[in-house]
Amino acid sequence: MQRFVFIAAILATATAYAGPFKETLSKDEITKAVKAVQAALPPVDAAARTKCQPMLDEYNSAPESKPGLILSAAECFRAAGALGASIMMFQTAYKYPVKGKGAETLRELAAAQEAAAIYDGAAEHYEAYWGDYGPGTLEAQADAAMFLVRATCIRRQLGDESHANADFKSLASADHKTRYDANKLCDAIRPIAMPAKAP
Secondary structure (H helix, E strand, O other): OOOOOOHHHHHHOOOOOOOOOOOOOOHHHHHHHHHHHHHOOOOOOHHHHHHHHHHHHHHHHOOOOOOOHHHHHHHHHHHOOOHHHHHHHHHHHHHOOOOOOHHHHHHHHHHHHHHOOOHHHHHHHHHHHHHHHOOOOOOOOOOHHHHHHHHHHHHHHHOOHHHHHHHHHHHHHHOOOOOOOOOOOOOOOOOOOOOOOOO
8 A cells, every 4th residue: 555644744834732822723633634635545456557558668768748738647547545655646747847837737636635644735736726826817717715725724724824814815805796704714625634534
């Protein structure tokens, strides 16, 4: 079973034990949540993973001629349960953008990082999505505000006051149709949480 442990990176962003927001978790709570999420990841399907490798090999042989293959490989590896490999491929696609796939790449990268309990990275890429595809951008996406809310709530849980406040300010000033309540924004959105137990 393949596991990817990123606890040190998560803890580096957290405050000692108490933070500025009611949502802020202690280092111990974050550690437990990260370990629980990663322990609950499904095992890698070795047979399915083997089928993904030719796509990656073909991309690596000539990345300029078939740039879209990196996204296909990333999705294949993710479906096979090889989340770490998938994240690396989405990061490559983000660094070397595939034409017309920028929004999809950022969405998938952030979601994969969140699924792997790489919360700081997920928040960073949700914020990048807002910056690239939020209101007023050339390729504005309807889901940009939702992802910035998610980034804000992750930052609050990590106790990252400066990023959380900047995210909320950006959200509130750009979206005049929605009234955001700073005190209730994350009441129903807690990305860093213990996985639900099967019934």
